[in-house]
Amino acid sequence: MSRPSSAGSGKPCGKQQHGPGPAVLPPPGAASPHPPPPPPPLPPPQQHELTSVFECPVCFDYVLPPILQCQAGHLLCNPCRQKLSLCPTCRGSLTPSIRNLAMEKVASAVLFPCKYATTGCSLTLHHTEKPEHEDICQYRPYSCPCPGASCKWQGSLEAVMSHLMHAHKSITTLQGEDIVFLATDINLPGAVDWVMMQSCFGHHFMLVLEKQEKYEGHQQFFAIVLLIGTRKQAENFAYRLELNGNRRRLTWEATPRSIHDGVGAAIRNSDCLIFDTAVAHLFADNGNLGINVTISTCCP
Numbered sequence: 001m002s003r004p005s006s007a008g009s010g011k012p013c014g015k016q017q018h019g020p021g022p023a024v025l026p027p028p029g030a031a032s033p034h035p036p037p038p039p040p041p042l043p044p045p046q047q048h049e050l051t052s053v054f055e056c057p058v059c060f061d062y063v064l065p066p067i068l069q070c071q072a073g074h075l076l077c078n079p080c081r082q083k084l085s086l087c088p089t090c091r092g093s094l095t096p097s098i099r100n101l102a103m104e105k106v107a108s109a110v111l112f113p114c115k116y117a118t119t120g121c122s123l124t125l126h127h128t129e130k131p132e133h134e135d136i137c138q139y140r141p142y143s144c145p146c147p148g149a150s151c152k153w154q155g156s157l158e159a160v161m162s163h164l165m166h167a168h169k170s171i172t173t174l175q176g177e178d179i180v181f182l183a184t185d186i187n188l189p190g191a192v193d194w195v196m197m198q199s200c201f202g203h204h205f206m207l208v209l210e211k212q213e214k215y216e217g218h219q220q221f222f223a224i225v226l227l228i229g230t231r232k233q234a235e236n237f238a239y240r241l242e243l244n245g246n247r248r249r250l251t252w253e254a255t256p257r258s259i260h261d262g263v264g265a266a267i268r269n270s271d272c273l274i275f276d277t278a279v280a281h282l283f284a285d286n287g288n289l290g291i292n293v294t295i296s297t298c299c300p
């Protein structure tokens with residue numbers, strides 16, 4: 001927000017009068033030949049003052065179009081409105097639904113802060129852009145990246161490794177850019193997950209092998225590497241998964257996914273190493289499957 005500039009305390013910038021001369025004073029009651037400058041214009045309303053008008057009184061999120069009001073004119077966001085029958089401000093009925101077209105027009109002229117502004121996001125967006133951005137915002141809370149676990153933990157990126165070490169102590173961490181990820185007992189029935197951590201280049205990577213039963217009698221394996229980091233950080237790395245054995249080789253190379261995306265999205269998009277049980281048995285040794293994992297950095 002720009003503020004009106006005030007004059008400095010230096011000398012006046014008018015023309016200099018040469019030579020001494022008597023001071024000329026206007027007679028009492030006469031108007032000054034130089035009227036005082038007009039008062040500075042008021043500063044424009046601050047953005048947060050406008051957006052605060054749209055705050056939901058229940059969840060304190062923003063009321064975005066389509067905007068509905070109670071009979072007295074109070075606003076309520078749509079998610080909260082679906083849970084209530086009375087206006088939380090005046091206790092009046094929320095039915096029938098009354099559309100506030102004037103506030104919708106105002107909302108279209110306002111930029112709203114991201115809902116994760118308190119955790120570091122500085123973006124302000126048009127209300128039509130907010131939902132899409134917030135789905136991928138790097139400042140939104142991270143969920144526990146452990147696949148198959150019923151863990152409901154959420155927290156900052158900096159707290160993910162601490163959570164894994166304290167709440168999921170069974171996960172092994174190996175050091176180095178080249179390791180072997182050994183999945184034991186791959187013949188176990190049903191859906192099974194194998195997880196290991198790899199630490200290199202100052203970052204932590206999560207190696208996941210997931211077995212799913214696509215339909216009765218047909219199981220598939222999905223192997224992928226996730227970075228404990230942001231999507232932008234993930235773009236600096238590449239990984240290679242390799243199965244070797246019996247004069248055969250199966251290789252997959254890709255960019256690791258951020259744990260923000262998770263394993264599920266990669267499997268749905270087939271963006272990982274995929275093989276069935278028949279292929280797994282070609283490379284397995286006594287029911288154990290070793291996957292060579294190599295992490296490398298990408299040139300900028």
